[in-house]
Amino acid sequence: MFYLTEQFFSIQGEGKYAGVPSYFLRTGGCNLSCPGFAAAYEVEGEVRYGCDTYFAVDSAYARQWSKVLESTVLIKHLKQEFKTIGYNPDVVITGGEPLMYHSDKTFYEVITWLVEEGIQITFETNGTMKINFDRYPAYKSCIFALSIKLANSGEPASRRIVPQALKNIQISSKETFLKFTIDKALVETSAFDEISEIREILPDPEVFCMPVGESRDTIWRNDRAVFEFCMKHNFRYSDRLHIRVFDTTQGV
Template sequence: MFYLVEEFFSIQGEGKYMGVPSYFLRTGGCNLNCPGFNTKYFINSKEKRGCDTFFAVDSAFKNRWQKINDAKAFITHLEAKLNELGFLPHFVITGGEPLLYFNDETFYQIITFLLEKNIKITIETNATIVIDFKKYPQYKELVFALSIKLSNSLEPKSKRINKEAIATIAKNAKEAFFKFPLSKELIQISALAEIKEITALAPNLPIYCMPVGESKKALWQNDKAVFEFCKKHNFYYSDRLHIRVFDTTQGV
């Protein structure tokens, strides 16, 4: 069983496949919380802080998540969605942290179904969970967007960097890339040293940097600094198209 927060067809807004029409499955739950990303939200009138997908992270929202425990039924549902579209889009499995479910039978059956249809799948992950590629070999066929959290997430380093998880993905997956959300403050303080330390664990993977922020306004505060940072250090710049176009609207 896994939790599904939302599903929708849109355009991938960030990373290597920015701009590609994509079908999104957003799973519920995360092993991190990332209060440093500072998105404000309220639970029973009490203010809390988290990342821009707090609604897929905080279990206070669990009553809005759908339990997916019947792979066959969900595959039938996806087949109907694909028929409606009339083509096979790129799939993005995001969260929360989708790899919480890597060894869930239902989740794995759905991945297998999509791969059998020759659908490209990107998993967006914080790369803190070690995948057993031997037991679950289909994961070798996925694209992994490694969004490893930096100190601005305010998560302890021991929790946000798992060397074995990163190295295992880099060794086994057919494709992976790093993706770092940066603020101008972090660029001034420690971004380069932090990125170098993490990317040394998988030196052949491309590195994308993008502005942090949950709204257009927040992106504007950081985008120029990230742009210049990428030019200076030969990293790839990624925008966040969905926020740039739709601002804070979710599920578009």
């Protein structure tokens, strides 16, 4: 059994495959909470801070998540969705932290079906989960967008950087790339040093940097600094197209 918070057809808005029509499955729950990203939200009158997908992380929202108990039910739904779309789009599995469920029977059956259909799957993950690729070989056919958290997440380094998990994913998967969410303050202080430390663990994957922001306003406050940071260090700049176009609307 695993939790889905939403599923929808859209365009990938960030990272290496920005611009590609994709079907999104967003799982519920995360092993981190990233209070430093400071997206403010309210739960029963209490103001809390988290990442821009707090609704898929904070268990206060769990009542709104749907339980996937049978892979056949979700697979049947996906077949219908893809028929309506008219082709099999790429599938992006995001969260929360989707790889919390990597060994879940129902979850793995869905991944296996997608792989057998020849659909390109990208996991958007914080890279902290150790995956047994021999036991779960379908993951070898997947792309991993490693969105490793930096100090601005507010999480301690020991929780957000797990070298063995990262190396294992890079060695065993079809493709990996690094994706960092940074703001102006981090650009001006530790971003380059932090990214360099991570590249000592994973020297090969391409680096994409994108501005922090759960809304157009916050992205506008950070984008230029990140843009110039990428030029200076020969990193790829990634925008966040879905937020530019739809602002804070969910499910797009």
